[in-house]
Amino acid sequence: MRESNQLVSKTLGELAKYIKPGVSTESLDRVAFTFIRDHGAVPGFLGYQGYPKTLCTSVNSEVVHGIPSEKVILKDGDLISVDCGVVKEGFYGDTAFSFEVGEVSLEVRKLLDTTRECLIKGIEMAVDGNRVGDIGYAVQQHAESSGYSVVREMVGHGLGRHMHEAPEVPNYGRRGSGHKLKKGMVICIEPMINMGRRQIRQEPDGWTIRAADNKPSAHFELAVAIDKGEADILSTFSYIDEVLSKQSN
Ligand code: MF3
Ligand code: CO
Ligand code: CO
Numbered sequence: 001m002r003e004s005n006q007l008v009s010k011t012l013g014e015l016a017k018y019i020k021p022g023v024s025t026e027s028l029d030r031v032a033f034t035f036i037r038d039h040g041a042v043p044g045f046l047g048y049q050g051y052p053k054t055l056c057t058s059v060n061s062e063v064v065h066g067i068p069s070e071k072v073i074l075k076d077g078d079l080i081s082v083d084c085g086v087v088k089e090g091f092y093g094d095t096a097f098s099f100e101v102g103e104v105s106l107e108v109r110k111l112l113d114t115t116r117e118c119l120i121k122g123i124e125m126a127v128d129g130n131r132v133g134d135i136g137y138a139v140q141q142h143a144e145s146s147g148y149s150v151v152r153e154m155v156g157h158g159l160g161r162h163m164h165e166a167p168e169v170p171n172y173g174r175r176g177s178g179h180k181l182k183k184g185m186v187i188c189i190e191p192m193i194n195m196g197r198r199q200i201r202q203e204p205d206g207w208t209i210r211a212a213d214n215k216p217s218a219h220f221e222l223a224v225a226i227d228k229g230e231a232d233i234l235s236t237f238s239y240i241d242e243v244l245s246k247q248s249n
Pocket of ligand 3: 094156157188190221
C-alpha cells in the first residue's frame with residue numbers, strides 16, 4: 001500500500017512541473033499515464049466504471065471528476081485539483097492535490113490553504129479507537145469556521161485491493177459517531193471544500209461535478225494507515241512541495 005501511494009505521490013510531483021498557463025489538461029494526463037506505466041504500475045482510474053482517463057482534473061468551480069481534455073487550457077489565476085490513482089501489484093494508491101496556476105487571487109489561495117489544513121486536521125483524528133465521525137467533525141469544523149462549505153455527496157473511503165472500500169469517510173459528522181477505526185485499516189481522507197454554497201451538480205458529460213453556484217472548489221486527498229497514537233501517512237505532498245518551492249525562487 002505504501003509503494004502504490006508513494007507512486008501516486010511521485011506522479012503528482014512530476015505533474016507539478018508541467019502545471020502552468022497554456023497547458024491542456026489532456027497533456028497532463030499523458031504525462032501521468034506514461035510516468036505510471038514507466039514505474040511498473042497501471043492507472044487506477046482508467047476504465048473504472050467506464051472512466052476514460054488516468055487523471056481527474058477539476059478546474060475552478062469543478063469539484064471533482066473533471067475529465068482531461070485537449071480543449072481545457074489552463075490560464076493564469078486558475079486553480080486545478082488533480083486526483084491520481086494507480087494499481088501496483090494489486091494494491092491501489094489514490095491521492096489528490098489542488099494547484100495554483102500562475103498567480104491566483106488571495107481568496108483562492110486562502111481556500112487552498114484552508115482545504116489542505118482541513119485534511120491535516122482530519123488525519124490528526126485518524127487514530128486507532130476513534131471513529132470516522134471524529135474525522136468528519138474536525139474537517140467540517142475547520143472549513144465552516146473559515147466561512148466555507150463541505151461537499152456532502154462525495155466522501156473519503158477505505159483503500160486496498162479496490163479503490164473504494166468500506167468504510168465511507170465523510171468530511172462532516174459528529175464526534176464519537178460512525179465506524180470505529182482500527183490499526184491496520186487504510187483510508188483516504190479527501191475534503192472537497194467550496195468557497196460558496198455546498199450544493200453541487202453533475203455536468204452532461206456524466207462525470208464532472210461542479211459547485212452549483214459556480215464558485216471555486218478545492219480538493220486534497222491522502223491515504224493513511226490507521227495506527228495507535230498517530231496515523232501512518234502512506235502518500236505525501238512532499239514531491240509536489242519540493243517542485244513548487246523551486247519554482248517560487
Ligand atoms: N479518486 C477518486 C477518489 O478519490 C475517485 C475517482 S473515480 C474516477 O475517490 F472514475 F473518476 F476516476
Ligand atoms: Co482520489
Ligand atoms: Co479517494
